[in-house]
Amino acid sequence: MSALSGKVQTVLGLIEPDQLGRTMTHEHLSMTFECCYSPPAPGDKTVSQDHIQMKNLFWLKQNPYSSHENLLLVQETDAVREELHEYRKAGGGTIVENTTQGIARDLPCLKQLAKDTGVHIIGGAGYYVDATHTEATRKMTVEKLTDIIVSEVLHGADGTEIRCGVIGEIGCSWPITESEKKVLQATAHAQTELGCPVIIHPGRNPRAPTEIVRILEEAGGDISKTVMSHLDRTIFDNGELLEFANLGSYLEYDLFGTEMLNYVYNLEVDMPSDSQRVKTLAFLVQEGYEDNIVIAHDVHTKNRLTKYGGHGYSHILKNIVPKMLSRGINQTQVDKILIDNPKRWLTFK
Numbered sequence: 001m002s003a004l005s006g007k008v009q010t011v012l013g014l015i016e017p018d019q020l021g022r023t024m025t026h027e028h029l030s031m032t033f034e035c036c037y038s039p040p041a042p043g044d045k046t047v048s049q050d051h052i053q054m055k056n057l058f059w060l061k062q063n064p065y066s067s068h069e070n071l072l073l074v075q076e077t078d079a080v081r082e083e084l085h086e087y088r089k090a091g092g093g094t095i096v097e098n099t100t101q102g103i104a105r106d107l108p109c110l111k112q113l114a115k116d117t118g119v120h121i122i123g124g125a126g127y128y129v130d131a132t133h134t135e136a137t138r139k140m141t142v143e144k145l146t147d148i149i150v151s152e153v154l155h156g157a158d159g160t161e162i163r164c165g166v167i168g169e170i171g172c173s174w175p176i177t178e179s180e181k182k183v184l185q186a187t188a189h190a191q192t193e194l195g196c197p198v199i200i201h202p203g204r205n206p207r208a209p210t211e212i213v214r215i216l217e218e219a220g221g222d223i224s225k226t227v228m229s230h231l232d233r234t235i236f237d238n239g240e241l242l243e244f245a246n247l248g249s250y251l252e253y254d255l256f257g258t259e260m261l262n263y264v265y266n267l268e269v270d271m272p273s274d275s276q277r278v279k280t281l282a283f284l285v286q287e288g289y290e291d292n293i294v295i296a297h298d299v300h301t302k303n304r305l306t307k308y309g310g311h312g313y314s315h316i317l318k319n320i321v322p323k324m325l326s327r328g329i330n331q332t333q334v335d336k337i338l339i340d341n342p343k344r345w346l347t348f349k
């Protein structure tokens with residue numbers, strides 16, 4: 001048994017699982033998303049270059065990835081600190097901060113935010129999508145990648161002694177690239193060694209989550225300790241969703257607060273509304289998957305912060321929970337989704 005066994009690892013050290021409280025399993029507190037900038041439509045060039053201001057907030061909500069300024073959450077630490085105080089007041093306990101290598105992970109910033117606000121913050125080990133892999137990363141063997149991920153959990157990451165408490169979000173494109181496949185295999189090997197939680201960012205195709213589970217399983221990964229993120233924009237057919245749910249991972253609906261007409265990364269996708277998300281959660285609960293659901297907002301751009309008219313990190317606690325309760329999900333099931341499931345997932349074996 002390792003020293004981590006039965007514990008949860010935050011950026012401030014090990015804690016008992018019962019200390020976590022209500023947990024958002026997929027957020028970002030500091031990162032850059034410039035890797036995923038999407039040029040604006042020709043007629044929108046001027047507004048896309050404007051500073052963020054009241055009159056362009058609706059445009060930004062519809063086109064969050066077409067403004068360079070909007071992609072720099074890294075510049076908003078003071079606003080994020082305020083929001084974390086608010087999150088505590090709203091009854092929040094923990095945030096899993098999924099920023100990995102490639103999107104400017106900043107563990108010292110997370111550590112300071114945890115100290116300043118009392119929110120438990122859990123950092124993420126590993127690599128985001130291929131587009132952010134360095135040439136050196138692409139050349140690494142699975143063994144080397146495994147060593148790095150294990151070390152980020154056991155000893156600290158980015159030249160610090162701040163240790164990660166989950167692996168991920170591990171980024172995958174569609175189709176999955178060779179480099180991403182190696183990272184997935186390394187993730188599974190590291191998970192076998194550490195008994196730790198894993199969280200995956202799947203590519204934007206309904207087949208992506210199943211393909212990833214297959215790769216992880218073949219490499220010895222523990223699917224019952226793995227979260228599949230972003231299902232809101234990935235699987236739309238209820239039959240396909242149940243088939244995927246049957247594979248045994250945690251099912252994460254983590255884009256609460258995101259409502260847009262055109263999802264620029266895959267125009268085939270109709271991004272659901274929050275009401276539709278709650279309906280899907282109620283469906284999964286009714287089908288017996290209440291022990292597998294986790295939820296979050298995945299704040300990753302400035303316009304999602306309350307400072308810029310967004311929903312912030314407390315939207316689920318303040319607005320979505322009452323909606324869940326009014327749509328057939330009872331308090332015990334809400335507590336499983338916000339407390340018990342994250343706790344089970346985050347506790348090292």
Ligand SMILES: CC(=O)NCCS(=O)(=O)O
Binds near residue numbers: 233255298300
């Ligand atoms: C930071 C991140 O990966 N967010 C997910 C954005 S997506 O549009 O759902 O892929």
